[in-house]
Amino acid sequence: MANSNVLGTPAAGAAQAAPAASRQGSPRKNRRLRRLSKRDVVILSIMVGIPTLIQVLLIWGPTLLSIGLSFARWNGLDLSDIKAAGVANYQYIFQDYPAFWPAVGHNVLWLVFLGIIGTPLGLLLAVLLDQRIKGSRIYQGIFFTPVMLSMALIGVIWQLFYNKDNGLLNFLLGTAGTPQAVDWFGDSSVNIWAALAAATWRHAGYVMILYLAGLKGVDPTLREAAALDGASTSQTFFRVIFPAMKPINIIIVVITIIESLRAFDVVYVINKGRNGLELLSALVIQNLVGEGQVIGVGSALAVILLIISLVPIVWYLIRTFRKDERA
Structure with missing residues (x-):
C-alpha cells in the first residue's frame, strides 16, 4: 500500500517518465531529414x-x-x-x-544637390502628407507619379518645359520668342541646374514614399510621451521621430548616393552628356x-x-x- 502511495506521487511519476523519455530520445535527435x-x-x-x-x-x-x-x-x-x-x-x-574631372565635379554637384534639396523636399512632403489632410491619397499619387516614369521620358517632358522658343518657363518669364530667352538646355552655364531640377522632381517623390512608410511605422507612444514632456511639434520630430527612423535614413542616404552616381538618362536625352552636362x-x-x-x-x-x-x-x-x- 505504501509502495502504491509512493508511486502515485508526482516525483515518482517524473522518475518513471524520465527513462521513457530517455529511451525515446529528444525530438530534435530523432527527427529525420526527408530525402529529396x-x-x-x-x-x-x-x-x-x-x-x-x-x-x-x-x-x-x-x-x-x-x-x-x-x-x-x-x-x-x-x-x-x-x-x-x-x-x-x-x-x-x-x-x-x-x-573626366568635370564629370566627377558634376556627379559631386548632383549628389550635393539631391542631398540638400531633393531629399529634404521629399521628407517635407512626407511630413505634410502624414498629417491626415483631406485628399492625402490624391497628393501622394501626384507626387509619386514622376517615380513611375522613366528618366528618359522625364527628360523629354522637361525639354518641353525648358524649350527656348516655346517652353513654358520662358513663356512665364515673358521672354519666349525674344532674344532675351534663356536656352536652358543649350547654355552650358545653366543646363546642369536645369537637369538637376528635373532629377529632383523624380527623386523627391521617391524619398517621400519611403519616409511616409517610415512615419507610419513609428510607435505612436513616442509622440504621446514627447507631448507629455512638453515638447513642441518640431522638437518631437527632430529629437524623437527622426532618430527613430534611423533604418529609413540609412537607406535614403545610400539611395541618394547611388542616384547621383548612376544619373544618365536626363543628360543623355538633353545633349548626350556634352556641353556642360x-x-x-x-x-x-x-x-x-x-x-x-x-x-x-x-x-x-x-x-x-x-x-x-x-x-x-x-x-x-x-x-x-x-x-x-x-x-
Missing part, C-alpha cells in the same frame, strides 16, 4: 539555376569582361586586335582625359558606343564608376549585418 526526390531536385535546380544564370550572363559576365577590357586596347570589331595595355587607360583617364555614366556610353568608341577607356570608366558605387553599398551592408549580429 528527383522532382524536388529538378524544381530546386530550376529555381536556383535560372536566376543564377541570368545574374552571370547579364551582370557578372559583363562586369568581368569590362574589367578585363579596361586593361586592353580594342577597336570593338576584330577580336584578334585586342592588345594588352596595362594601366595605360587609367593613366589616360586621370591625367589626360579632359572631360558631362557625367561619368555619360562618358562610359560615349566611349563604348558610336563612331569615336574607345573600348578600353570606356571599360576603365565603367570600372571606376563601379568601384565608387560599391562603397556606399558595402558600407550599408556592413552596418546592416552588424546590427543583426548585435540583435
